[in-house]
Amino acid sequence: MPKRVDHDERRRRIAEALWRIASTRGLEGASLRDVAAEAGISLGQLQHYFRSKGDMLVFALEHVNELAARRVRARVEASATAPSPRVILRESVAEMLPLDDESRSGNLVQVAYFLQAVHDERLREHAKEGVPLLRALFADQIRRAMAEGQIAPDRDPDTEATLLICLVDGLTSYTLLDVHSPAEALALADAHLDRLFTP
Amino acid sequence: MPKRVDHDERRRRIAEALWRIASTRGLEGASLRDVAAEAGISLGQLQHYFRSKGDMLVFALEHVNELAARRVRARVEASATAPSPRVILRESVAEMLPLDDESRSGNLVQVAYFLQAVHDERLREHAKEGVPLLRALFADQIRRAMAEGQIAPDRDPDTEATLLICLVDGLTSYTLLDVHSPAEALALADAHLDRLFTP
DNA sequence: CGTATGGCAATACAACTGACCTGTAAAAAC
DNA sequence: GTTTTTACAGGTCAGTTGTATTGCCATACG
DSSP, rough: OOOOOOOOHHOOOHHHHHHHOOOOOOOHHHOHHHHHHTSSSSSHHHHOOOHHHHHHHHHHHHHHHHHHHHHHHHHHHTTTTSOOHHHHHHHHHHHSOOOHHHEEEOOOOOHHHHHHHHHHHHHHHHHHHHHHHHHHHHHHHHHHHHTTTTTTTOOOOOHHHHHHHHHHHHHHOOOHTSSSSHHHHHHHHHHHHHHSSOO | OOOOOOOHHHHHHHHHHHHHHHHOOEEEETHHHHHHHTTTOOOOHHHHHSSSSHHHHHHHHHHHHHHHHHHHHHHHHHHHSSHHHHHHHHHHHHHHOOOOOHHHHHHHHEEEHHHHHHHHHHHHHHHHHHHHHHHHHHHHHHHHHHHHTOTTSSSOHHHHHHHHHHHHHHHHHHHHHHHSOOOHHHHHHHHHHHHHSSS
16 A cells, blocks of 8 residues: 655645635634545544644645635736736636635635734745735736826826735625625626726 | 622623633634633633623624724714715724724734634624625715715715725735735725725 | 522533554565 | 665544533522
8 A cells, every 4th residue: 555655745635625624614623633534534644744733734825825826827827918907907806706616715715824824923924925926916917007098197006906905805805704795796896997997 | 689790791891801812812712711711700600601602702793893883983973074074984994994903903803703704604694784884884975075076976885885895804904914014004095095085 | 597599619521632652564775 | 585764544642622510609588
């Protein structure tokens, strides 16, 4: 049975089991035993790959951040030339919002991590690092639109990018709480973009 | 009858101890023993006032919501006639943002509850109920401003109110994460209001 | 006075937590 | 072929969790 094994691949599989639990029961409700059971392995095996629970949490957060960043970047790079900045921004926003069940699960995991990160310096650094990247990405598109005259020239790209990110975050929270539906969240984001894109 | 005690007053005192813990360690880290110790009472006494942990959580959430609603309403009613709608909106937003340590604690408690509420139907109903009230309040001020010609007449008050609430929520999240400072959060909110208040 | 009852302390308890420690078997290195 | 390393299963451990039980005390009513 034992053989040479890809450590990172095993860790990723364990992290995905953790997400499945975190998206339904929350991060705190995920014990090592629960994660091991969800991953279909023994507690001993899990501990072979993660020396402590904290290690597992940090790895899973890094992994989720990496995947999210890759998804957004892929979408933007795949359509950076042809479509308008507005389309790119709207699609990015749509991908960040919990519009389908899969995206909802991902957002629940990130929210669970967010709360943990507020009280844990080690996690906070990882949780923060994605934001400037996303802001730069959004600001670039806004600058492009300003150059094309689609956005008023007196707007500050960085400010508008930050506002958009914060708005999406709030929309996500209230969508997760069922305060409004995914469709309403998207409509609200569109309303915001409508007013951003006025010469 | 033996000596009579104000049950609700005791419960409120216990709830406040719970908040103090939740704002530093998070809600999950708050065991019944910890809360009792923080409140300066015995575990037995705490159990006398809350039959289960769930009861305590629900009561504390109702209490925090009630206090927050009362604070915002008091601020608005105290200055509904004289100041402009914009001032009222800005002050309400400023009060909701985690600008000082006390407000930061309150926001941490609400965030902790939010995450819990996503997975718990019982809490979710309580967490949701404050939003429509706040939206109506904001929408009223926006309507007033539109009547005075300070806001373009083609804006939808309910949409704008919801956007503002979501934005504040996102600003709060990222401020708690130290992604930006309280001052920057307020400046961002002002930037949004600047663009809302354009005839 | 007696006793029922609200207020509370102390303790017990079963379930669960994460960390640690083996034992063992297979693959890799020599 | 021997040794070393890797991969895992299983168990133990001390500590913590929410809940339940018991009993003592003070008071107010009959």
